Amino acid sequence: MSERKEFRDLASPDEAHDAIASLDLTPDPETVPLREARGRVLAERIDAAIDVPGFDRASVDGYAVHASDTFGADEADPARLELVGEVHAGEAPDVAVPEGSCAEISTGAVVPEDTDAVVMVERTDRDGDDVLVRTSVAPGDRVMFAGADVAAGERALGPGTELGPREIGLLAALGVDEVPVRGRPTVGIVSTGEELVRPGDELDSDAGQIYDVNSYTTATAVEAAGGEARLYPHAGDDYDAMESVLREAAAECDLVLSSGSTSASAVDVIYRVVEERGELLLHGVAVKPGKPMLIGRMDGSAYVGLPGYPVSALTIFRTFVAPAIREAAGLPEAQTATVEGKMAVAERYGEGRLRYMPAGLVTDGDGETLVYPVDKGSGATTSLVEADGVVAVDPDVEYLDEGESVDVQLFSPDVRPPTLFGVGEDDPLLSELLDDVSRTQRPRYLGVGSREGLRRLRDGVPDVAVTSAPGEVGIEAEELGAWTREWGLVVPADNPENVEDLGDLVDRDLRFVNRTSASGLRTTLGNAVADLAEERGVDRHDLVDAIDGFDAGTRAHESPARRVLAGKADAGLGLRATADRLDAGFVPVGEETVRVLANPDRVGKGGVAAVREAIADADESISELAGYGRPE
Structure with a gap:
């Protein structure tokens, strides 16, 4: 057995920040096309090479005039000017406008050299070949002079400017087609563990495989912080595999981020790879979540090892790594709230x-x-x-x-x-109702089961709790609505074991999949078993002990059915609606009522009102779900 590597003395959070700050993540600057510059940071100052605008420009549709010809004009006594021509945007003026005359002009057109103002068309009338100007204007009115926006030689944008739509618009106005920007730190993402499978590939849950979450959450977080993420194949837990992928990433990236294999375990070898290929600056931080963090250098690249659990990995990244990436990319400190x-x-x-x-x-x-x-x-x-x-x-x-x-x-x-926070039993109809509520509200629902939902409602946390537990709930609550659902045993489509009722689970050697104890449906099953025990004149616990799998349980309403269809059980606790959706067989046992209960202090919230309305209007959805109905 290999020697177990214990954590070194845990570093403080400040020491972890200092260690990451000591790493050099800054990439070389680069030049990118203007169209690809959004979100990038200027690496150097850009001066205007031209005037913007490059000519005296009309800011309205109207008439180019000599301002002095309009002095004293008003509605009652307009100035009469001879119309001598017109000027359109994008064309050089080819008309002379002597005093006492004017030229029709479009917005954005070049103002003729011998005029000094523009009268908006709304303050004029036409009288044959003359224009009646019913207002007086001063020199420069309705004219944007050359260089008024940006003058040639003027500092347009400085280094460190983050480029958004406005800045890119200015650069386009200056004729800039390529932009010098700060480089984005290239960050290699390496998830470790033999159990990882990339989304889209086939998953073998029996072998303990799980989908690789960290590669995708971390890569997305890197890009949000201003870095460029590169995903590498996940590394196994042996030294050679780990060293190979980490060295490849280090050769190509400014920073390597790994997740997993950082805790004090015999199979965790990353710290040895880092120590042998570079320098390990820190191993372990006094923070939760995220105690098993590594910081070091390897083959000229910076290295940070994140914890394996997704919540821990993302929390540590956000707290310690993201600020360093933003700084290297030249981005300002993240806007926080x-x-x-x-x-x-x-x-x-x-x-x-x-x-x-x-x-x-x-x-x-x-x-x-x-x-x-x-x-x-x-x-x-x-x-x-x-x-x-x-x-x-x-x-x-x-x-x-x-x-x-x-x-x-x-x-x-x-x-x-969220404008609606609900907890409790999971249910197919409830999912549809929440979809309806989502059109006008921001609901959040946690399927924690009836028992836990009622406990949380008792504690005053959620707005509503959904329960299928029978009887009085023992807490003050307002019922928003209810529905019934048929429950029983989900079996394979052809019911090969000829399961007929609950008694078969007791009397025969059948494999059964139950729900967790938090589920109201499991409580309903327990009551049915108690009724069966009373009929037989035996103790309820004797029947429970006789059912293979009764004490174990799965959390979601489809889980037992899916295990049955996968051949892992002969029967599972479930709903007729579930069996119908999955094309499974169904042995009916009974019916239970699902109730939506509201915190009395929250019934005035918009989200709660929306749920009440959705339940009241759910007749069509109820009719489309097998085994569903309204309480009598």
């Missing part, structure tokens, strides 16, 4: 490390912002989209109290709290 809110629930923490707590936002009935922890564990990919930002919790803080004021660093300035 911080909102203040009150903790919706209490949160304990006492590990002595700086913690970046993923947090979600919700507004209460008065429009005040509440903050709740979003923490399914670092390995939960969905935490990436369920959180709105992070709360930095100091190492010496062990407890955040309910109602305590905290600052949330939003993931982007345009983040807004």
